Amino acid sequence: MKSLTSRAFLPINTDLFNNPKYQELSCDAMVLYSLYSQRKEVSAFHSQTGDDTFTDSEGIFIYFSNDEASKILRMSVRKISTLRSQLIDCGLISVVRHGLKNFKIYVNTPETTPAETDLVLPWANFDFEKPIKSVPANSASTKSQKLPINQSNNNQTKLLLSRESNESVPQNQSNTPVTPKKSEKDGLNDLSLDSIITRLKDTFSLPVVSRLKVLANNSYTKLKWFSDTIFKAKSQVTKKLLSDARWLYNPASQGATRFESNDLLKRGLESALLQIAEIVYKGKEKIQNKAKFIYVYLRNFMANAVKQYLIDNYELTEDDEIELNVLLSF
Structure with missing residues (x-):
């Protein structure tokens, strides 16, 4: 406990600066992450002493409200909420509702910066x-001493x-590492990849785009297929929801079916892609039609995300929820 109580500083993990994955993370978000990390150490200490108050099946978590962070960092609660969303998008934290008002925050370790990164x-x-060897003050090698x-x-x-x-x-x-020359075909593939990735970043979070690149094995054709499949699945869910007159002209439908407004869609997509990768490429059972499986999996995930968004944000009766379940079942 001494290392915690005697600490008069707030350390910031340098991978947040060095790793390209976090290049769009603001300095304010880094400070908020450091607060979360330090609080996690306290939760970890309690766990080591036999107190499992801040431990569950998912691991160690913290309670840290936006109001509390707002007072510490001298920012508005709205600003803290925005910063927390940045951390979620980068995969540095995950937030799970606990009860009516509380949220469990799971703090993840930043990914190590790749060795070839500038x-x-x-x-x-x-x-x-x-230790650095001591060199006499009059030594000629003093100026060239290296860390x-x-x-x-x-x-x-x-x-x-x-x-x-x-x-x-x-x-x-x-x-200077020797970089092998790329063929014209490879160069065009990289250029095409950059083009589609730029478009995807306007809609998806950075972790989602990273997962898609891995799944596509840096192939433009495969990446475009994954992108088209995601939007095709979302389009079918939207069409099914709007087939009911109640939701056709309801403003809630737009909020529920858009990545920009429905965090369950935006954040949950990364988990869906990870589960797809595990089932399709590492699962024990062989998938006969991988393309169909991926499409159906994404469609069902999005249907559940849209349904949950409407349940969480609007006052629906029990009959309304039953009708919504039937409507978004495929």
Whole structure:
């Protein structure tokens, strides 16, 4: 407990700066994430002492209301809500409703920055645990003394230190990785991928786009198929909902069937894609028609997300919910 109570600072994980996955994360969101992380340490301490108040089947969680964060960070509650959505979109936290007013927040560890990444904070990889040898003040090597280098990214760090100390890198020890030349076909595929990914980012969260790229194996044709399949499934769910006169001209229908307004659709899509990958590519049973399975799975997920959105945000009677269940059943 001493490490917690004596802490007079709020650490920020440097992967939030260095990892391209978090490049769109604002500094305010990073500070909020750091608050959540520090609170998680307290929950973890309670768990280690035998108090399971903040532990469930999903792991360790925290209670941290937007009002509480608003007072600490001196921001509006609305601003905190926006920052929390950023963290959810990046996969840094997941939020689950608990009771009528409380929310459980599960704090995830940031993904490690890929080794080949150009670091925004290059000194983040220095290993300060290794002592630096003391050098006499009058030694000629004082000016060229180097900080310890983390071996996972030593090439880039050596280049940085060489520039700062005006040292030259030996010609026979080139630190620049050799990138194989791409064919014209590969170049066009990359360009097409960038084009469709840019469009997808306007609708989906960054984690969803990342999952789609992996599922498509960086193939433009496969990525476009996944994209078209998602929108086709959503279109069928929307058409089915609007086939009922009650929902045809109801403003709630638009909010329920749009990624921009229905967080259950936007956030849940990443989980749906992960489950599809596990079933289709790692499942014990062989799927005969993968394309059909993926479409049906996405359609059913979206139908449930639309239904739950309407139940959570509008006062529906028991009969209304029964009719909605029938309407959105396929």
